[in-house]
Amino acid sequence: MADKPNNNAYWSANIRLVTICLVIWAVVSYGFAILLRPMLSGIAVGGTDLGFWFAQQGSILVFLVLIFFYAWRMNKLDKEHGVDE
Amino acid sequence: MDQTTLNIIVVGLSFCLYFGIAIWARAGSTSEFYAAGRGVNPVINGMATAADWMSAASFISMAGLIAFVGYSNSTFLMGWTGGYVLMAMLLAPYLRKFGKYTVPEFIGDRYYSTAARMVAVVALIVISVTYVIGQMTGAGVAFSRFLEVDVTTGLYIASATVFVYAVLGGMKGITYTQVAQYVVLIIAYTIPAIFISLQLTGNPIPGLGLFSNMAPGTAGAGTPLLVTLDGLVTDLGFNQYTTGSSPWLMALFTLSLMIGTAGLPHVIIRFFTVPKVADARWSAGWALVFIALLYLTAPAVGAMARLNIMTTMWPNGVEGEAVAVDDLPDWFETWQVTGLLGVEDKNGDGLIQYYNESGAGMAELAAERGWAGNELITFNRDILVLANPEIANLPGWVIALIAAGGLAAALSTAAGLLLAISSAISHDLIKSTLNPNISEKGELLAARISMAGAIVLATYLGLNPPGFAAQTVALAFGLAAASLFPTLMMGIFSKRMNSAGATWGMLAGLISTSLYLFAYLGVFFIPGTAWLTSDQYLFGIPPTHFGPIGAVLNFAVAFLVSRATAAPPEHIQELVESVRIPRGAGAAMNK
Known part of the structure; x- marks a missing residue:
């Protein structure tokens, strides 16, 4: 099929994008909110520290941004690689 | 009304x-x-x-x-x-x-x-x-x-x-x-x-x-x-x-x-x-x-809500007197009927002392202030949101x-x-x-x-x-994590994953997670059928946390079995290719 190489480029661009998004996903939740919280304890937020804020508010907000960014970027990639509907 | x-x-x-x-x-x-x-x-x-x-x-x-x-x-x-x-x-x-x-x-x-x-x-x-x-x-x-x-x-x-x-x-x-x-x-x-x-x-x-x-x-x-x-x-x-x-x-x-x-x-x-x-x-x-x-x-x-409960139970602050039985708000009575909330005036002083009996230094404080144990004896966590407007x-x-x-x-x-x-x-x-x-x-x-x-x-x-x-x-999450998620993901992201690998991987995830849950929480969660206790957790991992371990077992078994068996047929690899690109989803609409 003629569009095979095209699809490969599309797929690796997708994998790259997913990897970047999932690294951020892991850093804010497992990192900032839990395991790296002691490192952020110096940054005070409303009577506690930044890690607590990430655990109860920040991670969810970042997740939201990630999903919309991914959807926007992928729908653009679909068009660039001619695999959109 | x-x-x-x-x-x-x-x-x-x-x-x-x-x-x-x-x-x-x-x-x-x-x-x-x-x-x-x-x-x-x-x-x-x-x-x-x-x-x-x-x-x-x-x-x-x-x-x-x-x-x-x-x-x-x-x-x-x-x-x-x-x-x-x-x-x-x-x-x-x-x-x-x-x-x-x-x-x-x-x-x-x-x-x-x-x-x-x-x-x-x-x-x-x-x-x-x-x-x-x-x-x-x-x-x-x-x-x-x-x-x-x-x-x-x-x-x-x-x-x-x-x-x-x-x-x-x-x-x-x-x-x-x-x-x-x-x-x-x-x-x-x-x-x-x-x-x-x-x-x-x-x-x-x-x-x-x-x-x-x-x-x-x-x-x-x-x-x-x-x-x-x-x-x-x-x-x-x-x-x-x-x-x-x-x-x-x-x-x-x-x-x-x-x-x-x-x-x-x-x-x-x-x-x-x-x-x-x-x-x-x-x-x-x-x-x-x-x-x-x-x-x-x-x-x-x-x-x-936690703060409101604390100030309800201790209207005069922690240093002052606890709430009197007669002064308990109305919602206490309505919720006591359900059995999900209960108070007991253990020391007979007409007040309800709410504290953590097993907290550090609390036994001394209780002795000093004449408390005979925590008197808010039942507070089911599930009622918190339901009682919140009343609180x-x-x-x-x-x-x-x-x-x-x-x-x-x-x-x-x-x-x-x-x-x-x-x-x-x-x-x-x-x-x-x-x-x-x-x-x-x-x-x-x-x-x-x-x-x-x-x-x-x-x-x-x-x-x-x-x-x-x-x-x-x-508990449902552990099972979903260990069985379906890895199998679905490999089905999309690995063209090499085959029938035997996926089946054995899923079984490994499902069985290991179920056994781990049942061992500590009872067979199908029926009380009294557990055969291990909470001080015998493997590497200290509670059964509710086992999902990722089950998922890793699923991935590992699937990988090993699939490498030892034949690659999936050509038409399946084409199926994976087609799943990866969006074009044509609308056409599959009315199948």
């Missing part, structure tokens, strides 16, 4: 709305029954997904879990939202492209194996049945409290209600009912939260109020709310609210909830209802927007709204789960395996009958509940 009448009116109106929608949008074909004819707008689907997803555990139990534990239970907040990132990027768009009706159907086709499909059916049924228990108990509690019937009767009413509209509606009816239920539940959840946040901090947005200073006129005015709360709870011997221990276990549990969320079949099938792959991506984002409205509010609800002295219609919201949350999720169960039975078992020649009409009937059977089973399990609603649900 008394409170019960008001509750019955508001709940009754919301039910009329659901029944009306169910009749208007009843399913006429299997495509409508299983996938709402694939014509649902992505924003609407996002809203339905939020209701489908936010269960009795999210609505009723989660704020209570956070309130009484604090920071450590942030795992629920991150776990139950972070899973959507995985679902949006690793599963939903591709499974929508595949364009069939059920999760086991994808597994059966991708792994060209009826055996794999049957293992997936078993996994789906175990997960969904475990999950539905929490919905039934949650609905039972809400009915019993607000409509003044006992929990068993409440459970029967809940079952009968779900029966009517799940059997009639199918996916199409369920979708639009869920949209209405989302509106009811989010209003019910946020209105009391906004009132309480204003009372305590003067900030109308609860998520911001949580990090604000106490409002003038409240105890601790001018200091941050979390500092005030930390001070009160530690003075009474409880753990500090904003800190926790064992970060690695927290991370593991969060991971278990995230992977589990992404692998829940009743949520995945919601993405089959949108017209295109691009819609599935947007829809996942919208789902999380609607979910986040509740999840960003829940931690504030938890912390503020904060909000008007009667807000209390009625909470009743309607709690029921909307439980019923919308129950309907989604029952659909996943019944479509697995009627489509994967009957249509594809037992009786492939069944007519369209026959399959619809089979779907409705299997739904009825699932409701009977769920009711029985709801009458013998294994624990708090949220914990019951947490």
Whole structure:
């Protein structure tokens, strides 16, 4: 099929994008909110520290941004690689 | 008008709305029954997904879990939202492209194996049945409290209600009912939260109020709310609210909830209802927007309710006298009737001392002040959100709204789960395996009958509940994480994964996780059948945290077995290629 190489480029661009998004996903939740919280304890937020804020508010907000960014970027990639509907 | 009448009116109106929608949008074909004819707008689907997803555990139990534990239970907040990132990027768009009706159907086709499909059916049924228990108990509690019937009767009413509209509606009816239920539940959840946040901090947005200073006129005015709360709870011997221990276990549990969320079949099938792959991506984002409205509010609800309970029990501060038995607010009496709240004046001083008996230094303090033990002897965490408007002295219609919201949350999720169960039975078992020649009409009937059977089973399990609603649900996550998620993901991201690898991998994940759960929590959670105790955890891992370990076993077994056996045939590799690109999803629409 003629569009095979095209699809490969599309797929690796997708994998790259997913990897970047999932690294951020892991850093804010497992990192900032839990395991790296002691490192952020110096940054005070409303009577506690930044890690607590990430655990109860920040991670969810970042997740939201990630999903919309991914959807926007992928729908653009679909068009660039001619695999959109 | 008394409170019960008001509750019955508001709940009754919301039910009329659901029944009306169910009749208007009843399913006429299997495509409508299983996938709402694939014509649902992505924003609407996002809203339905939020209701489908936010269960009795999210609505009723989660704020209570956070309130009484604090920071450590942030795992629920991150776990139950972070899973959507995985679902949006690793599963939903591709499974929508595949364009069939059920999760086991994808597994059966991708792994060209009826055996794999049957293992997936078993996994789906175990997960969904475990999950539905929490919905039934949650609905039972809400009915019993607000409509003044006992929990068993409440459970029967809940079952009968779900029966009517799940059997009639199918996916199409369920979708639009869920949209209405989302509106009811989010209003019910946020209105009391906004009132309480204003009372305590003067900030109308609860998520911001949580990090604000106490409002003038409240105890601790001018200091941050979390500092005030930390001070009160530690003075009474409880753990500090904003800190926790064992970060690695927290991370593991969060991971278990995230992977589990992404692998829940009743949520995945919601993405089959949108017209295109691009819609599935947007829809996942919208789902999380609607979910986040509740999840960003829940931690504030938890912390503020805890603070309100503390100041109710200690109106003169911790140094002063505790609340007198005669001065207990009215909601204490209404909740004591349900048996979920109980006080006992152990030292006979006419006051109710609420503190943590086993806290450091508390025995000395109790001896000094003449306390004879904690006198708030029962406080079921599940009642916290339901009692919240009463705790904060909000008007009667807000209390009625909470009743309607709690029921909307439980019923919308129950309907989604029952659909996943019944479509697995009627489509994967009957249509594809037992009786492939069944007519369209026959399959619809089979779907409705299997739904009825699932409701009977769920009711029985709801009458013998294994624990708090949220914990019951947490177990379903371990199983979803260990069985379905890895298999679905490998089906999309690895062309080399074959039938034998996937089947053995799924079995490894499912069996190891089930055994680990049953060993500590009882065979099918039946009390007294556990054969290991909590001091015998493998590497200190509690059964609710086992999901990621099961997932790793699944991946590892699948990889090893697939490398030792032949690669999948050419047409399967082409199938994987086609699932990876969006073009053509619309064409698969009416299959």
